[in-house]
Amino acid sequence: MSGKTKTGLIKSSIGKKVFMGLTGLFLCLFLAGHLAGNLQLLLPAEVARDQFNAYAKFMTTNPAVKLLSYLTYFSILFHAVDGLYLAWQNKQARPQAYYKKDDAANAGWASRNMAVLGTLLLVFIVIHMKSFWYEMHFGNVPVYASIEHGELKDLYTLTTTAFTEWWYVLIYVLSMGAVGFHLWHGFGSGFKSLGISHPVYTPLLNGFGKGFAVVVSVLFAILPVYLFLTSLN
């Protein structure tokens, strides 16, 4: 593919949809991995502290994981900026009356509100990364000597302490609702944007996407609620 054709693909709205699909599906993989790592927070505190902190050390220092992290930051930015641009373009292209009339009939609630849900997620990601990612990389997270893993930053205590505040837990639970609805439509839509369509496999993939949306959002939401409830004891 020539350089000119490549730029044309990125600039065209079909090209934009393909990149939206690719970045969105990559972010689904990120979410599955992130959830698996975070589920360690459900272990008993004496085990979880060292295990979670050693895991965080590996995730922030391993060169291959670092590369994946950069890909994640890029995907979030690209997906958000391009998603908002495509939503704006769609709105411009459709006369208002037609838009209102056909919208509800043609698509579900999540599908019609992807841009709003995505914007809520972007706000959540900014709050979330300030609380944990920024503190881990640039803040003053206390360091201690673990017998098994050597020097570790205590991200576990930072995380569990954050969820002792009910309003912070509420922000997370509501945001996980947005994650669920965004994925409910987004997973299948990602494959569609890549031009992948099959009479048998596409409905199966869409069904899997809906299951994925429910499982991921519910399990993510359980974490802050669990940490809040255990902090009451």
Ligand code: HEM
């Ligand atoms: C209860 C739910 C969640 C908890 C407890 C949690 C916890 C954490 C923690 C402790 C970190 C810092 C780790 C590090 O810097 O390596 C982190 C990073 C991050 N989280 Fe979450 N997270 C949750 C849900 C989510 C969700 C739903 C998203 C996206 C919609 C998300 C996106 C991110 C991103 C993009 C990073 C930076 C990752 C990187 O640097 O590679 N998190 N999270």
